[in-house]
Amino acid sequence: MTLFVLVTNSVKKINILNSNKYLNMEEVESFLERLSKLTSDALTLEFIGDTFIEGKDMVHKIYLVKIGDPRDHILYFDCGIHAREWISPASCLYVIQKLAIVFEYKNYILRSQKLIKWRPLLNYQWHFIPVLNPDGYFRSHEPDTDGEDTNRMQRKNMRPLKTMNITDDIAEKCYDEGGCFGVDLNRNFPSGWGMGHKSFIQESALPWTSVYKSHKPLSEPESQAVHKYIKKHRQKILSAISVHAYGREIYYAKGYLESDHPDQIKGPQRDLLREFAKYFNKALDYRIGTVSDLLDETNLCGGATDDYYSTYWKINISYTIELDPDISKFQVGFKLPPKEIKPVGKKLFHAVLLMARKMDQLYPHLKKYTRHGRHHKIRQGSSKPKRYQDQDYYRLY
Ligand SMILES: [Zn+2]
Numbered sequence: 237m238t239l240f241v242l243v244t245n246s247v248k249k250i251n252i253l254n255s256n257k258y259l260n261m262e263e264v265e266s267f268l269e270r271l272s273k274l275t276s277d278a279l280t281l282e283f284i285g286d287t288f289i290e291g292k293d294m295v296h297k298i299y300l301v302k303i304g305d306p307r308d309h310i311l312y313f314d315c316g317i318h319a320r321e322w323i324s325p326a327s328c329l330y331v332i333q334k335l336a337i338v339f340e341y342k343n344y345i346l347r348s349q350k351l352i353k354w355r356p357l358l359n360y361q362w363h364f365i366p367v368l369n370p371d372g373y374f375r376s377h378e379p380d381t382d383g384e385d386t387n388r389m390q391r392k393n394m395r396p397l398k399t400m401n402i403t404d405d406i407a408e409k410c411y412d413e414g415g416c417f418g419v420d421l422n423r424n425f426p427s428g429w430g431m432g433h434k435s436f437i438q439e440s441a442l443p444w445t446s447v448y449k450s451h452k453p454l455s456e457p458e459s460q461a462v463h464k465y466i467k468k469h470r471q472k473i474l475s476a477i478s479v480h481a482y483g484r485e486i487y488y489a490k491g492y493l494e495s496d497h498p499d500q501i502k503g504p505q506r507d508l509l510r511e512f513a514k515y516f517n518k519a520l521d522y523r524i525g526t527v528s529d530l531l532d533e534t535n536l537c538g539g540a541t542d543d544y545y546s547t548y549w550k551i552n553i554s555y556t557i558e559l560d561p562d563i564s565k566f567q568v569g570f571k572l573p574p575k576e577i578k579p580v581g582k583k584l585f586h587a588v589l590l591m592a593r594k595m596d597q598l599y600p601h602l603k604k605y606t607r608h609g610r611h612h613k614i615r616q617g618s619s620k621p622k623r624y625q626d627q628d629y630y631r632l633y
Contacts (some may be wrong), residue, residue: 243341250340250455252274252331253271256577257574261377262369263555264366265297278340281299281302283300284464284465287458297575301363304598308359308360309472309603310361310472310598312475313331313364313365314371315367316367317369319390324479325366327581328366343456351379355605363469366399372394374455375390392421393419397417400416406408413442413444416444417443420446420543422541424453424456425548426454427539431538432538436537474553476545476551477556478540479584480559481561482559485556485558487557487558488501488524490526490543491528492536492538493526495528508553516594518589519587
């Protein structure tokens with residue numbers, strides 16, 4: 237048998253992800269555990285926290301997947317912060333498995349001229365939080381009663397009303413509003429927290445809305461886990477990307493300010509954000525801009541992870557990617573058929589490869605392996621989419 241056949245056969249054994257269905261939380265965990273055992277040279281699994289809240293009857297670990305050499309710089313992704321956006325964790329798991337295979341066969345790739353295009357991936361470490369809102373994700377897989385999709389459409393985390401820091405008046409009103417639980421984790425971060433369009437400012441203070449920001453930033457175990465993680469790794473993080481659905485858009489900061497606001501990101505930093513996004517967008521063909529560039533002003537809202545990575549931690553390459561379907565396909569929306577997992581996962585992986593290539597251009601001194609010639613060590617150390625009628629008028633993806 238040739239080396240190629242041997243490698244192909246052994247890659248098949250690592251290819252364990254079922255991309256024909258959306259995995260539930262238990263299946264995600266068991267996939268990650270199995271993959272980490274099969275690719276132990278390449279991938280390590282850690283926990284960056286859990287979802288424990290006193291008085292809540294559910295708890296999950298928050299996984300962090302690390303692929304690559306721990307000495308290398310990091311491209312970091314958070315996925316599944318909004319529970320119902322199933323294509324986000326599904327695509328991230330697809331990319332995780334691909335990267336694990338590339339790194340497991342690193343030496344083979346470095347010897348093969350045919351596989352030269354994968355080399356840029358090997359210059360970096362890849363970190364993923366595959367499911368940042370595991371309680372919500374668990375709930376979104378619980379069966380709904382006939383004709384309902386309340387569980388499936390879970391967006392927020394699972395903080396119970398009794399543990400919320402709210403006034404009696406507001407708590408009283410929760411009963412009239414059909415109940416309150418959960419905080420929108422992607423409105424709970426301390427950059428532009430509670431800022432945005434006036435409708436958002438009102439809605440995000442009310443615990444029965446989909447965009448409840450909580451009584452203070454970083455109040456939630458999930459957002460605290462992210463905060464702790466970034467603090468620990470900040471010096472090595474080159475980019476931070478939040479993977480959401482849907483809309484086919486790539487957003488960069490600041491998502492709570494108008495395009496022409498004096499505090500909006502501009503100049504060379506904005507040029508870099510545009511240039512980097514345009515490069516990896518060759519794989520995606522999405523729209524690129526700030527929220528204000530791409531959507532109606534009612535969508536302006538703060539407290540999201542992209543703004544937090546970019547302005548709090550000064551990670552200059554930071555985006556929110558809204559995966560398929562297109563924003564006009566709101567009948568499909570969060571319920572993208574499972575047959576789309578593979579195509580979307582594939583293009584996200586292609587985008588990831590382009591990110592690595594662009595990083596090689598931006599940070600040539602970090603490059604260990606090049607796409608040209610032999611491996612060598614040089615390192616010492618738009619148009620706005622039409623508004624559509626929906627029951628919710630603010631940004632809900
Ligand atoms: Zn989202």
